[in-house]
Amino acid sequence: MADFQTQAAAMAEQLVAWRRDFHQRPELGFHETRTSRVVAEHLHDLGIEVQQGVGGTGVVGIIDGVGDGPTVMLRFDMDALPIHEINDAPYRSQHAGVMHACGHDGHTAIGLGVATLLSRQRQRWRGRIKLVFQPAEEGLGGAMAMVRDGVLQQPAPDYAFGLHLWNQFAFGDLVIQAGPLLAAADEFRLTITGRGGHGAMPHEGIDAIVIAAQVVSALQTIVSRQVDPTETAVLTVGTVHGGQAFNVLAAEVVMTGTIRTFDAAVRRQVWQRMEALAQGICQAYGAAFTLQQVGCSAPATVNDAAAAAVMRQAAQTLTSPAHIEQIKPLMIAEDMSEFLQRVPGCFALVGAGPHPYPHHHAGFDFDERALPVGVALLCETAARILERPTPQV
Structure with a gap:
């Protein structure tokens, strides 16, 4: 099995560059025109089949493996919030009144990293990866817009996975659990x-x-x-x-x-x-x-037990069991739940803090060291489902 942790760490500088580029140029839900164009161009460059305009400004990429097998959907949200940033970082928002205050810039960068690594490994597994770059997660119904546009068809995913960078949890900690996670x-x-x-x-x-x-x-x-x-x-x-x-x-x-x-x-x-x-x-x-x-x-985000078990196994290749936590469900919401109501899967929280300002605050930021962790976690999870068995001698 590929060493995704090492490969993701090697592209850390590129992940940070992507994230900061998106952070400087945030776009509100259903207006992610530049973001989706950057995503689509990168997928094209990797030789990935691309669909644009799904659910408005959503982008879908298909990576086919060798032969028949399951379809694994990996989801990344792209939209920013109508917040005026107060940070003075060199990569602060250049769009007045609009800011990536929830980490979606990081999620999109992780998605580009996942696409890069998995496109190199397509000869190693059967089935396919469905990369879903979603617009308008922030209370605007982007997930349902993509569902109505057929994102769960042709091919229909057998599993769905996603993650959220979480700056109130320490860097290195992962939350992966079966059952309810978000309200x-x-x-x-x-x-x-x-x-x-x-x-x-x-x-x-x-x-x-x-x-x-x-x-x-x-x-x-x-x-x-x-x-x-x-x-x-x-x-x-x-x-x-x-x-x-x-x-x-x-x-x-x-x-x-x-x-x-x-x-x-x-x-x-x-x-x-x-x-x-x-x-x-x-x-x-x-x-x-x-x-x-x-x-x-948005309905509650509820993780499938079998899918959560696969993701936890993947996480154990990246960190010690002591850093794979279970928490009391949080009362915040996430429209990844629309996909998980229709497809068994798991949504994880990736520690990217601690940081003094929480999500949706004008001073929000996160530890960028979490970006390679997110890439490796999703790649390893997908590979565990799609990896071709070693021929018996």
Whole structure:
């Protein structure tokens, strides 16, 4: 089997150069035109079959091995965030108000490294690699856009793997585990409609602010009193907007928030209880309401046990078992989950810290020594599935 750790380490300088190039030129979701062009050109140069425009700005590369065998999908996200970078590093963002504040520049660089190494090894395995460079992971539904465009067809992957650089975990640590890793994320908008009036004569109106206050308080009882305590859920009201003047009853209040869950039944329960509570309170006060799911939701990221076992075996060739950890699932979300709902696979976290500023912070950065680790981990994982057996003598 190829020594991917040594090969990845040898290309560390190139990986850093790719990452810094992407970091200086970040692009928001579904606008990754330069990034996808750079990716496609590199894949072409490696002799890899390339499809562009998948799911908008997504790129897919196919590396065929020798003979029939399984298809292994490896996924890399490319988009940046609408954040103005405060770092003064020489590779800081050159696009005002746009920044790679989540490590996707590193993921794309890792993808180019994986493509480079695996394209050299195609004679060693049966089947094929499907490299998926995804747009718009940051809450914009890029994974589903690619699914709708047929990324899971022709050829259909048998396994799917991905990773996320994580700067809150120490460099050298890997998180690879079966079962739930990241939560489902839903965004909601709840609108309460009353009747405006003079603040000095509240009996003549229907005060949407008072009703909204009752609803916000009641929503907190869903997790604390209605969801099984052995399950996990979060319901956060993040914004409340209503009212025009100090002496006028608000005719309308709009609140938005997020729901995070791991279990699909709990997810449905939270939505149902939100509807029931809002309906009961508004009816009692004579108000109306609408509850909407907005934005692009993502299901929980749940790793297949067999796929996680393969990835852990691959990781053991790179580091000691003491550095391959299991954690309590995190309440953040990742739309890699859309692929893992349809294809057995595993999503790993690669330690790239510790760093004082977390993901989605204007001062975010990570330890670039993690880039070769990510390349070697995904290459080794794919090779373990596709490696041609040694002929028996």
